[in-house]
Amino acid sequence: MNGSQMQALMPILMLSLTAIVLMIQASIKRDEKATWIITVVGILLALWGAGYARDFSQPVTILLQVDNWGLFFTALVLLASLVTVVLSQDSFSSEGGSKEEYYLLLVLSALGAVILIQSSHMASLLLGMELMGVALYAMIAFPKKGLLPLEAAVKYLVLSGCASAILLFGFALLYAATGELSYKGIGEKAALAYISNPLLVMAGTAMVTAGIAFKLSLVPFHMWTPDVYQGAPTPVTGFLATVSKGAVFVALARIYMDAELHQYESLILALSVLAAFSMLIGNLLALLQEDIKRLLAYSSIAHFGYLLIVLIALTGSEMASEAVTFYLAAYILTTLGAFTVIARVSREDQQKSQISEFEGLFWRNKIQATALTIAMLSFAGIPLTAGFMAKFFVINVAIQGSHWFLLSALVIGSAIGIYYYLRIIFSMSKTSGNDIGFRDRSGDITALLLTVLILMLGSWPQPFIAFAGGL
């Protein structure tokens, strides 16, 4: 590995350095304030590193692929981690005891996500995914009291571990068929191996798809999602919904493009079924929810269904890669905005995330109520928000590839979605008896910044589209 390859790895190096410094700092003197500052500085340095590495885009050994597309998502993941760090600052501090280790776990999990985003080989995919996952189990179970976080952590550990095992077995079968572990190598040899040994390739591909669908919580692999979303501390839920799912989707897109999987009709059919079920069932089950975190869990299932359409239509359209970039960016910003407000409103008691808790929020804190409203409108895909432009891209791509069946599922799903997103907004505008205003500087500023970003992406998207096209 030469110097310029090391420079290409700058974001990974910066995060690793932060993790080491945090460990040393915690062993010398436990001080939550200092830990928090080191974490923020470390993530900012990694963000700088992501910009710096743009001049050194190249494959780094066979394991990692540093390119502008991956670096953009690296920056997005780091931004989401930064928001999570800010939100975590005084969440679940009432539980007693300090939480230096929590920030260390968060940095490690972000490091895993960055590796996952840049991976181009099965081994780095495995390491990144598990580094991200194992740190997340501990983050979910971190609050010292309460039964729900523990229950969520155990469920997530068992089901995520099961998904990893399925994914690994699938890759083992593909390795047995092709003798390759890098995505490109598998893609080159798979077509030939398919002729001599169709069963092995089919079973391997199916298991890899199932494993990734588990992690993205696509229907019918979605059972863990609502429980984990509800049970985890709210900042961690936001982290899981943005960093973890986003990174896995980028990895899926990379496998899909590098291994040229779009030439296998049966795989496209399987992905179409997963996408249609996720859009319809995700939106339908969201209607029944009384807990806002569970509701967003089902909504995220539906959103990854929408995103899959882009992947399915990848070859039929020149806009597809821009559509993935735009949709994922819009989804991550909107989800962060929503969870910022939820974390602030239900902060005294982590379990208080019923929709009724949000009644009268417009009278209690105007900024956060507005931010949640914009986030919900963006989820629903109302014009002038990022979600509208994102959905516009998806529909455009689907029409170009003439995927009418998926398009109808998308339209029905979105129509159902509007009902439950608006329900939250109506609930906020109701007056309840005790509307005591609250002020909260860091929460207000974070929510405001994210709202501005969502509106900018939606009402003035040209610079970003040009930027995404150049990636």
Next chain:
Amino acid sequence: MEGLNIPLNHILLIASLLFVIGMLGLMIRRNIIFILMSLEVMLNSAALAFVAAGAHWGQPDGQIVFMLILSIAAAEVAVGLSLVLQVQRRFRSLDMDSLDWMRG
């Protein structure tokens, strides 16, 4: 030296059997410790398939992935067992069915 020559398909069959046993255990068992053990069986069956495939292609890659899986499984179980301790302390039970406070 000529090693014992076992066809690749036989080992893959054994690995698939192990995988199915692990998966059934995961779904049927209710005790968290047994569920973690089943998880371990599933991960190790994948590792076995990797070693067999590596030997078939005459590459060291399979064994390297085996070692990665070994360390990852260890990390996963370390976190899993610490969660088991907490579950026993807070729920007074190791039954997975007692963990059903969330519904919907």
